[in-house]
Amino acid sequence: MAEVLLSVEGLHAGYGHAAVLHGVDVEVSEGELVALIGANGAGKSTLLKTIVGLVRAKSGAITFAGDRIDTARPEDLVRCGVALVPEGRMLFGPMTVLENLELGAYASKDRARAIEEGLARVEALFPVLAERAGQPAATLSGGEQQMLAIARALMCSPxxxxLDEPSLGLAPLVIGEIFSALDRLRAEGVTVLLVEQDARLALKHADRGYVMRTGRIVLEGRSSELLADDSVSRIYLGGEVGQHR
Amino acid sequence: MQCGTMVAELLQFIIAGLKSGAVYALVALGFTIVFGATGAINFAQGEFYMLGGMTGVLLTTWGVPLPLAVVGAVMLTAVIGAAFELVAVRPIASGDPLRIIMVTIGGSVVLRQAALHLFGPDERALRPFTAGPSLRLLGAAVERQTLWVWAITAMAVVVLAVVYRQTMFGKAMRATSIRRDAARLVGIDASAMVTASFGLAAALGALGGLVVAPLTQTAFYVGSGMGVKGFAAAILGGLGNPVAAVGGGLILGLLESLTAGYLDPLYKDAVALVVLLGVLFLRPQGLLGGRGTEKV
Incomplete structure (x- = not known):
């Protein structure tokens, strides 16, 4: 098995006095696509935000490529090679598609080269963005905005x-496009940790998966196993009736 | 004949209005830049205007050649602005706009008193950038320094526009003001951008104080009045939009000058306050600011 790239151990985090994560353990190996599934409010987004440092870890350890990163700031992490495509895309709406992409390469040491190579990569992955280069990001369709959010994160070659909920609010056809792009990225060797409410979709594309509930990992395994698991289908179809409250 | 003098008179008022208006525009730009980065009003902005003029005067009395003194005063004030953010705004306010406002109000008092002790209580004048008699334009007089005011303001606006549109630093500043968290996610040090915004705002204020110092004289107390004018101009244009800030400055200057000329010079300083209250009551987004304008 490949080397572990990201490891989260016993992670506790939250907002102010509201604890959201209660001891989460997650591991992602080099080259893997790992899905993190679970109902709304399970703490999936908080976990991603804590990994990149937008939310501070209260205790526990986050290790990336052998280095502890639990006290790193987001602006430093992207330099180490961790990029988050945030929930709700968080584009620079009034700025053009091209400017958004250029800013994606902000953290690169050789910016000019990163922009050149990144744009070529993005054009191959999402040709529609090249056509929209001069347009303000806010004028793109929802699907195009999601593509731009992913493309912006790729500009620094993480x-x-x-990825936080890339399918949210998108039409099935567009979701298909986005996930086939993820498949291609994985084929290029990019390691991906994917948070998704649509568990079936996520697991179909992932190698392994974690199921999260109320701030804890309750199940983990290979995607095929999870897809076949009864409790998973219950969880991703909604709350578990009559089981623990 | 009668008609001709009336036109000359009007022209004279317009020239005077656009002269003060250009300075208001520079100060207002400082307000919008800090507002873009922090969401707060920097009430010390007027003091940077004062510091620019006063340090410029000080440098020339030390024998520094005028062009160097101007550049030096702008840079020095920029450093003071950035340092003010680092040592006072950041540790005390920790990003909360309301606290930033409080700190800048306190900071303005400190800067004003420090200037009193450093430069003394006297009014000082800077030498005009080019000597010589006023120029005539259709019967109206244009002081040479007024041309400098316009030229330097125009240059500052163009340079600022190029920096914001074309450079990675400018794009990072805009990105931070649009979405701070997203900016951090692409690796932009948002706190450093806030420091830079204070430095830049201070430089613009200082530039305004320097170009106008040969015309109006300067003293340790001129900052607070100019702070009100610049703030009114920024609000009039629509906070957060640099183009509108320049427009707001010019319009405010014209309104003041026409009021002083045709109504009563006593009302001149009241114009800014009337404009400020009027805009806040009737059109809080500013004359030129739509709701969707980009903050910078």
Whole structure:
């Protein structure tokens, strides 16, 4: 098995006094696509935000490529090779598609080269963005905005890509496009940790999966196993009736 | 004949209005830049205007050649602005706009008193950038320094526009003001951008104080009045939009000058306050600011 790229151990985190994560353990190996599934409010987004440092870890350890990163700031992490595609895309709406992409390469040491190579990569992955280069990002369709959010994160050539709900609010056809792009990225060797409410979709594309509930990992395994698991289908179809409250 | 003098008179008022208006525009730009980065009003902005003029005067009395003194005063004030953010705004306010406002109000008092002790209580004047008699334009007089005011303001606006549109630093500043968290996610040090915004705002304020110092004289107390004018101009244009800030400055200057000329010079300083209250009551987004404008 490949080397572990990201490891989260016993992670506790939250907002102010509201604890959201209660001891989460997650591991992602180099080259893997790992899905993190679970109902709304399970703490999936908080986990991603804590990994990149937008939310501070209260205790526990986050290790990336052998280095502890639990006190790193987001602006430093992207330099190490961790990029988050945040929930709700968080584009720079009034700025053009091209400017958004250029800013994606902000953290690169050789910016001019990163922009050149990144744009070529993005054009191959999402040709529609090249056509829209001069348009303000806010004028793109929802699907195009999601593509731009992913493309912006790719501009700094991250080793680990964290994706938060890329399918949210998109039409099935567009979701298909986005996930086939993820498949291609994985084929290129990018490691991906994917948070998704649509568990079936996520597991179909992932190698392994974690199921999260109320701030804890309750199940983990290979995607095929999870897809076949009864409790998983219950969880991703909604709350578990009559089981623990 | 009668008609001709009336036109000349109007022209004279317009020239005077656009002269003060250009300076208001520079100060207002400082307000919008800090507002873009922090969401707060920097009430010390007027003091940077004062510091620019006063340090410029000080440098020339030390024998520094005028062009160097101007550049030096702008840079020095920029450093003071950035340092003010680092040592006072950041540790005390920790990003909360309301606290930033409080700190800048306190900071303005400190800067004003420090200037009193450093430069003394006297009014000082800077030498005009080019000597010589006023120029005539259709019967109206244009002081040479007024041309400098316009030229330097125009240059500052163009340079600022190029920096914001074309350079990675400018794009990072805009990105931070649009979405701070997203900016951090692409690797932009948002706190450093806030420091830079204070430095830049201070430089613009200082530039305004320097170009106008040969015309109006300067003293340790001129900052607070100019702070009100610049703030009114920024609000009039629509906070957060640099183009509108320049427009707001010019319009405010014209309104003041026409009021002083045709109504009563006593009302001149009241114009800014009337404009400020009027805009806040009737059109809080500013004359030129739509709701969707980009903050910078």
């Amino acid at each position: 080793r680990l890509l964290l």
